[in-house]
Amino acid sequence: MIARAVAAARRRNADRGARTPGAAPPVPADAVPSGVVPAGVVPADAATGCVVRLEDVHVRLGGRDVLRGVDVELTERRVGIVGANGSGKSTLARLLNGLVVPTAGRVLVDGLDTRRDGAAVRRRVGFVFTDPDAQIVMPTVAEDVAYSVRGVPASERDRIVRDALAARGLAHHADHPAHLLSGGQKQLLALTSVLAARPRLVVADEPTTLLDLRNTRRFAAELAALPQQVVLVSHDLTLMDAMDRVLVVDDGRVVADDAPGPAVAHYRRLVDEAAPASRRGAS
Amino acid sequence: MTPGTYRPGTSLVHRAPAGAKLAGLAGVSAVALAATSPGTVAAVVGAVAALYAVAGVGLRAAWAQVRPLRLVVPVLLAVQWLTLGPVPALVLTSRLVALVALAGLVLLTTRTSAVLAAIGRGLRPLARVGVDVGRLALVLSLAVRCVPVVTALAHRVRDACRARGRERDVRAYAVPLVVGGLRQADALGDALRARGLDD
Numbered sequence: 379m380i381a382r383a384v385a386a387a388r389r390r391n392a393d394r395g396a397r398t399p400g401a402a403p404p405v406p407a408d409a410v411p412s413g414v415v416p417a418g419v420v421p422a423d424a425a426t427g428c429v430v431r432l433e434d435v436h437v438r439l440g441g442r443d444v445l446r447g448v449d450v451e452l453t454e455r456r457v458g459i460v461g462a463n464g465s466g467k468s469t470l471a472r473l474l475n476g477l478v479v480p481t482a483g484r485v486l487v488d489g490l491d492t493r494r495d496g497a498a499v500r501r502r503v504g505f506v507f508t509d510p511d512a513q514i515v516m517p518t519v520a521e522d523v524a525y526s527v528r529g530v531p532a533s534e535r536d537r538i539v540r541d542a543l544a545a546r547g548l549a550h551h552a553d554h555p556a557h558l559l560s561g562g563q564k565q566l567l568a569l570t571s572v573l574a575a576r577p578r579l580v581v582a583d584e585p586t587t588l589l590d591l592r593n594t595r596r597f598a599a600e601l602a603a604l605p606q607q608v609v610l611v612s613h614d615l616t617l618m619d620a621m622d623r624v625l626v627v628d629d630g631r632v633v634a635d636d637a638p639g640p641a642v643a644h645y646r647r648l649v650d651e652a653a654p655a656s657r658r659g660a661s
Numbered sequence: 662m663t664p665g666t667y668r669p670g671t672s673l674v675h676r677a678p679a680g681a682k683l684a685g686l687a688g689v690s691a692v693a694l695a696a697t698s699p700g701t702v703a704a705v706v707g708a709v710a711a712l713y714a715v716a717g718v719g720l721r722a723a724w725a726q727v728r729p730l731r732l733v734v735p736v737l738l739a740v741q742w743l744t745l746g747p748v749p750a751l752v753l754t755s756r757l758v759a760l761v762a763l764a765g766l767v768l769l770t771t772r773t774s775a776v777l778a779a780i781g782r783g784l785r786p787l788a789r790v791g792v793d794v795g796r797l798a799l800v801l802s803l804a805v806r807c808v809p810v811v812t813a814l815a816h817r818v819r820d821a822c823r824a825r826g827r828e829r830d831v832r833a834y835a836v837p838l839v840v841g842g843l844r845q846a847d848a849l850g851d852a853l854r855a856r857g858l859d860d
Contacts, residue, residue: 382846477851497857505855511813512848515856517773517805518667524774526856553669553772557809575857 427607428579435483444469446630454622459611461627471583471611475503504577508584510564520552526574562593579607674716679775693756706759726765
């Protein structure tokens with residue numbers, strides 16, 4: 379299982395032309411808009427968001443057209459994505475850090491193409507998955523956070539890890555095995571580990587689906603307080619109220635792109651129209 | 662309590678370097694396995710007990726380390742008693758228990774990261790023959806991390822089998838376990854990539 383995980387990560391990196399360690403990814407001159415931090419430079423200010431552009435993006439996975447021509451530019455601090463199961467919204471989220479690359483079209487993060495410069499994109503874009511058990515990679519809490527902190531001396535790394543855990547109320551659990559944490563604490567640990575890498579954009583793919591109401595609120599509050607730009611995919615429509623902009627994805631297309639109120643109303647109408655008339659009457 | 666789970670502490674045993682503890686464990690194991698005299702084995706048992714006392718991890722933690730042996734040891738003791746006599750039987754079984762307890766103590770008093778780092782340092786000479794030691798260390802960490810994840814998956818699958826009255830069906834247990842394990846591996850691969858493996 380472990381060999382499969384590591385091999386999968388490596389294979390996909392190789393497919394996408396990940397750079398050798400230390401080598402700065404080449405950036406085509408025309409791909410970098412003026413005023414954007416050049417590739418390879420660690421962003422000094424996490425609060426400066428990214429410019430994410432999807433240009434006529436199509437994704438075909440397992441013989442199915444998952445996304446069919448998505449054209450958006452995301453610059454808002456809080457972007458929500460809603461849609462039914464299988465609508466393509468998770469794939470849309472995964473495009474943003476190069477976990478999925480387009481079959482046609484391209485995705486640019488600050489001018490970096492996710493297909494060519496996947497590693498550099500992933501340094502800017504942190505990703506929180508739905509299941510924390512699938513993203514905590516180290517045995518203990520502190521070790522997992524430390525895995526995200528690279529290129530600094532051990533003492534400095536330990537200080538960063540300590541501060542990061544204290545900031546999320548996990549300091550007492552530093553040496554505990556990660557599997558002994560509660561579901562809510564695990565998801566907080568996952569977020570802490572993502573933030574320790576100092577991303578400028580945090581993409582969260584249904585991060586509260588496995589959490590109870592109290593932990594959902596706690597997690598949402600943590601996300602809301604982040605200085606970083608956030609793209610949140612969720613089925614929880616109440617979380618969309620805090621967004622600046624909400625995309626509704628249906629059948630592989632962005633069918634609404636608006637403020638939270640009108641976008642969520644559009645999504646509700648879509649669901650109502652898809653339900654058989656008899657059931658609609660019952661609800 | 663699970664055997665081999667690190668328990669934070671500040672004792673001399675906790676503070677000793679991980680590499681020294683692992684080397685000590687190897688050394689004591691070699692001595693104990695070569696020894697057949699009751700005196701030497703008694704000394705090893707005494708030393709292990711003393712180290713537990715110094716570490717101050719408590720009797721419950723000590724019992725948790727040797728608990729998995731509770732079914733094997735009586736059988737082993739009985740068979741050897743009948744075939745070899747009482748003294749060799751006691752010598753053989755007590756050194757087995759002492760060594761398992763000592764290995765448990767090393768894990769109880771050493772962070773997994775320190776154990777892995779020490780193993781990584783020990784493997785470093787292999788880098789000269791082209792082995793990626795950093796990758797090997799990561800795989801060891803992942804293995805430790807995956808034990809509870811796969812255990813939880815196994816429990817879920819077993820519960821699902823039970824809920825449908827198929828607790829004796831090996832296929833109904835094995836297939837979802839393997840498929841679930843592979844899915845988890847793919848998800849872990851995505852997580853490693855998202856967190857900059859191979860950057």
